[in-house]
Amino acid sequence: MENIDLHLIDQQYYLPTFKRIPITLVKGEGSKLWDIEGKEYTDLLAGIAVTNVGHCHPKVVKAIQDQASELMHISNFFVSPMQVALSELLVKISGMNRVFFTNSGAESVEGAIKIARRYAHSKGRGGKIISMENSFHGRTLATIATGQAKYQEGFGPMPSGFAQVPFNDLEAIKRELSDDVAAIILEPIQGEGGIRPASPTYIKELAVLCEKEDVVLIFDEIQSGIGRTGHWFAKDYFGITPDILTSAKGLGNGMPIGALLCNEKIAGAIHFGDHGTTFGGNPLATAASIATLKVIIDEHLVKEAKEKGDWLKSELIKLQQKYPSIREVRGLGMMLGVELDSPALPVMQALLEQGFIANATAVNVLRLVPAMNIPKRDLKNFLSAFEQILITKENKND
Ligand SMILES: *Cc1c(COP(=O)(O)O)cnc(C)c1O
Numbered sequence: 001m002e003n004i005d006l007h008l009i010d011q012q013y014y015l016p017t018f019k020r021i022p023i024t025l026v027k028g029e030g031s032k033l034w035d036i037e038g039k040e041y042t043d044l045l046a047g048i049a050v051t052n053v054g055h056c057h058p059k060v061v062k063a064i065q066d067q068a069s070e071l072m073h074i075s076n077f078f079v080s081p082m083q084v085a086l087s088e089l090l091v092k093i094s095g096m097n098r099v100f101f102t103n104s105g106a107e108s109v110e111g112a113i114k115i116a117r118r119y120a121h122s123k124g125r126g127g128k129i130i131s132m133e134n135s136f137h138g139r140t141l142a143t144i145a146t147g148q149a150k151y152q153e154g155f156g157p158m159p160s161g162f163a164q165v166p167f168n169d170l171e172a173i174k175r176e177l178s179d180d181v182a183a184i185i186l187e188p189i190q191g192e193g194g195i196r197p198a199s200p201t202y203i204k205e206l207a208v209l210c211e212k213e214d215v216v217l218i219f220d221e222i223q224s225g226i227g228r229t230g231h232w233f234a235k236d237y238f239g240i241t242p243d244i245l246t247s248a249k250g251l252g253n254g255m256p257i258g259a260l261l262c263n264e265k266i267a268g269a270i271h272f273g274d275h276g277t278t279f280g281g282n283p284l285a286t287a288a289s290i291a292t293l294k295v296i297i298d299e300h301l302v303k304e305a306k307e308k309g310d311w312l313k314s315e316l317i318k319l320q321q322k323y324p325s326i327r328e329v330r331g332l333g334m335m336l337g338v339e340l341d342s343p344a345l346p347v348m349q350a351l352l353e354q355g356f357i358a359n360a361t362a363v364n365v366l367r368l369v370p371a372m373n374i375p376k377r378d379l380k381n382f383l384s385a386f387e388q389i390l391i392t393k394e395n396k397n398d
Contacts, residue, residue: 003036021352028055031374033357042378044358049191049223049335049369052250053295060253063291064284072284076277082286089293093232096245096261101281105222105248106138108258111275112185112244113142115262116216119243119269120182123214128180132167134362136192137185137220146185148193167193168202173209183216183244188234191223194362195330195337203238210243216266217242222258223335226250227296227372230306230333237332253295255288257281296372305372308379309333312368315383323390325397327364334374338366342393350389356382 007022014020024036031054033041046052053060067082074080087099100115102108117127131137131146138144144151145162152158165172173184188203190196210217219242224234228250231237235245243266248258258280279285296302313329316338320326328339340347344360351358359367370379 006036023352030054030057031371031378039355041352041355041357042374042382044356044368044370044374044382046369046371047254048249048359049228050249051254052226052228052372053253053292053299053301054371054373055254057253057292057295059295060255060288060291063287064255067284067287070283073279073282076281080283080286082283082290083281086281086286086290086293089290090247090259090261093293094245094261095241097264098267099259099261100275100277101286102248102258102260102277103256103279103285104138104258105220105246106140106143107277107280108222108246108248108260109137109143109146109185109220110140111260112218112220112246112262113146113183114275115260115266115270116183116185116218116244118274119216119266122269124179125182125214126178126180127161127182128163128178129161130163130165130173130176130181130184132186132190133164134167134190134193134196135164135185135187135220136190137187137222167196168199170202170205170209173206177209177213177215181213181215183218184210185218185220187220187222187224188238189224189229189332189335191335191367192361194339194365195335195367197234197330197332198238200238203240207240207242216244218244218246220246222246222248223369224332226293227302227305228333228335228369229331230302230309232302234332251292252285252288253292255285257285257289299373301372305333308372308374308376309336311376312336312379312383315379319383319387319390323387323394325390325393331368334368334370334372336368337361338368340364340366347386347389347393350392351382351385354385354389356385358382 003024006024025033026036027034033043090099137146145158188198221233225247244262246260251257316329330337344366348360361367
C-alpha cells in the first residue's frame, strides 16, 4: 500500500487526536529513519525523547527477542529476574530508594500523585497538589489537572485538589502553602513548555522549603531523565534529590515502560494493596529497559550527551549571533530548544523536506532531542540545513 492510501485510511479510522504529518515511517536504525517511499531522514526528535540509544539498537533488539521467546508476562503477584535487576539498577543510577513500574509517563505521574497524597494524609495534611504554569505531565484526568488550561478545555469537571503557580517563582509557592498542600510537582526542565530549565537557586530553595514544611517534592523527569541532559537525571545537575521522581520515555528506548521512584520516607506510607498495575514492569518491558540502560553505561552515553549537547548548543548560539530569527537557545545536554521570533512549525516543515525530523513545541520553539549517540556528522548536516532555512526566512522578512 502506498503512503497516500495509508494516510487516507488512517484519517478514516484513527480518532482525530493527532494532526498527522503525512509520512509513513517503516524502518529505523540509529539516528536514521526511512519512509515507505525509501526517503531517508535524520532523526532529531527520537520519537519525542524516547529512542535515546538510537532506533533498533542491536542489543535492545536482542534483549527483546530473547525475552519474548522466554517469558513475556507474569503479573506482579510473582517475582521476575528482569524486574528485580531493573529495580536494582534504577535505584543505583537514581540514588532513590524504591521503585514502582508503570506503562507510560502519565501513569507514573498519576502514581506519584497518589503516593504523595497517601504520605500527606498519614501526616494529617490535605491532598492539594501544586504544579507549574506551562508544565506538562500527561493527558489523563489528574495529569491534565496539573497542566496547561488548553488541555483541560471541554473535559471538565476537573478533579479537585490542584493549583498552579508560575514557574521559577518561589514566592508564589509560599503564598499557596498551607496544611492543605500535599506536594509540589515540576519538571526541572520544562519539555513541552518550550525547553525551559528551572533556575538552580529556585530549585535549591524549593527543596529546602519542602523539607521544612514536610511537603512532598516531585520531579517529573519523564523527558529529562535517562541520561539525556548529560546526567542520569536533571536532578543531578541541580544537586537535589526529590522525594518522588517520575520516569518513562527513554526508559525502554521505545518499549512502553515507565517508573516512579521514591525515598524511604514516602515508601513508609505505602502498604500492600495501595496501588497496582497489571502490565507495569513485566519481563518483556524490563528486559528492554535493562538492555537500554546497559548500552548507556557501556557506551558512556551520559558523558557523550553532555559533550555533544554542549557542542550543539554552542553551534546554535553561533547561529543565533548571525540570525536575529533566533531569540534564544536553551537546554541541557541533548535536550535543547531554539526559540524563534515566529512559529516553529514552518521551520520544522522545511527541515522535514530536507530530510531532518525535529519538532515544534510551545509555538515558537524548535525542540531538538536526538538520540544520545547520534553521530556528530548528522548534527553538522542538520546545522547547515537549519542555517539555509534561516537565510531563506530572513530574506523573506526583508
Ligand atoms: C511526555 C511527558 C509526560 C507524559 O508521558 P506519556 O507517556 O505520554 O503519558 C509526562 N511528563 C513529561 C515531563 C513528559 O515529557
